[in-house]
Amino acid sequence: MKFVGNTLSIVKKDILLEFRAKEALSIMVFLSLLLIVVFNLAVDIDKDNVSSLAPGILWVVFAFSGVLGMGKTSLSEREDGAYLNVFFSAVSMEVFYIAKVISNLIFLLFMELFTIVSFVVLFNYDALIKGLPALTLPLLLGSIGFSAVGTLFSFLSTGSRFGEIILPFLFLPVVVPVLIAGVSATDLILNNTTGGALLKWLKMLAVFDLLYLTVSLMLFKHIVEE
Amino acid sequence: MKSFRLTKMLLLTLTVLFPLCFYLIFQVAPTERIMGDVQRIFYLHIALAISAYLGFGVLFVSSIIYLIKKNPYWDCLASSAGEVGLLFATLVLITGSFWARPVWNVWWTWDPRLVSMLILWFIYVGYFMVRKAVSEKSRRARYSAIVGIIGFLDVPVVRLATKWWRSIHPRLDRQEGGLDPLMVKVMLVTLFTFIVFASIVIFIRFRISWAEERVNTIFNEMEVSHG
């Protein structure tokens, strides 16, 4: 029970701080908006191709905005030296990692919701809103995967000389399965396909999440240990 | 003494095993009916790919041992194996391209095997980026070990994801009949040669970086004590 309580208190602190400063969230939200606009200028999205392009564009936006936002949250953590306090306090590194994964997950989901709404508004793509209930599961599973890997790697990269610059180079190749599974699942849902094919991709996302949460949980203490 | 034996083994591989492989590949192995002589790239290509995986596997195992024992020895071995693995992976992509062009009429195709090798290549480039980006020794070792472990675990997941992904967007059907038994034999000899060669190169690389590590430590100690 103490584990849960400690975790939740860190998550609460992160969210309160974030909603006061709005640093990571504003970065994520603005980048996602910017990326959508850039995509539109680059590929000329219209009524005919929007349904085939939407899944890919959305997940690329999620990945890029997410990786930048997670880099920012771990950077502010390092700058405040707050994680060092954790190191000397009673809270274990495992609790700290789980708390960070949860708060990053909340920021990611917030950004994804914002991205989807702006996508619907900018491209008049109502099918996306209709599909939203079904999209919840792939979005949630995909974001857990992003957060599990991103939290580990963002603390790793902010501890290096180059800072967060190397984060995308580590993050993107590793989350390729999440991107593939997320895009495929979204594609199936938007085209009203359910059942076996969809389930297969959700299973892959779940396996990815489980694998990387467990392994990162074991590895995280090696990042901070000095 | 030990390194002398290693050099001898390297010379032996280069002068005996490799010529033997060449002889087998170009003279003994039958010419493939459809692809023709280009098919002979196959032996080199597969052997390189297995050697690359060998390098990454050694990197994975020594990274785990490093995180448990915290002995710089394992970090040296991990980075050496990773370097050799990355070299072979690069060569796999290049030889694959030379094969794809005459056979499928493209330099590159988004086949699951090709995509997963490319993703793997990116992951290990990231591994060496981390090593460049962290200057403090024990931290560099810990950080790169984490990337090495996470990266290797990604291999089967990426492979499965790309395979399923291809099954919805089929682009290139490839017909692959069974291999001629003689081809299999030639393949096995080539494979053996390359695994021996890769292990020797990994070990040579390891001995060099381990020597560097120790000499640098001695140097630093002397500087501290004698100015």
Place this chain on the structure above:
Amino acid sequence: MDNLFYLFGAYSAAWLGVTVYLLLNLGRLKKIESRIEDVDEFIRRLNR
């Protein structure tokens, strides 16, 4: 006949890569040897 170009290309690319890598390591070895000689020299001077 055209095919032989690709066959030749693949094998030479692989050998070029391996050879360059081995030469690179030969260079590293030379550097280490000279470093070791420096250390030797230093120790000899200390003993004198």
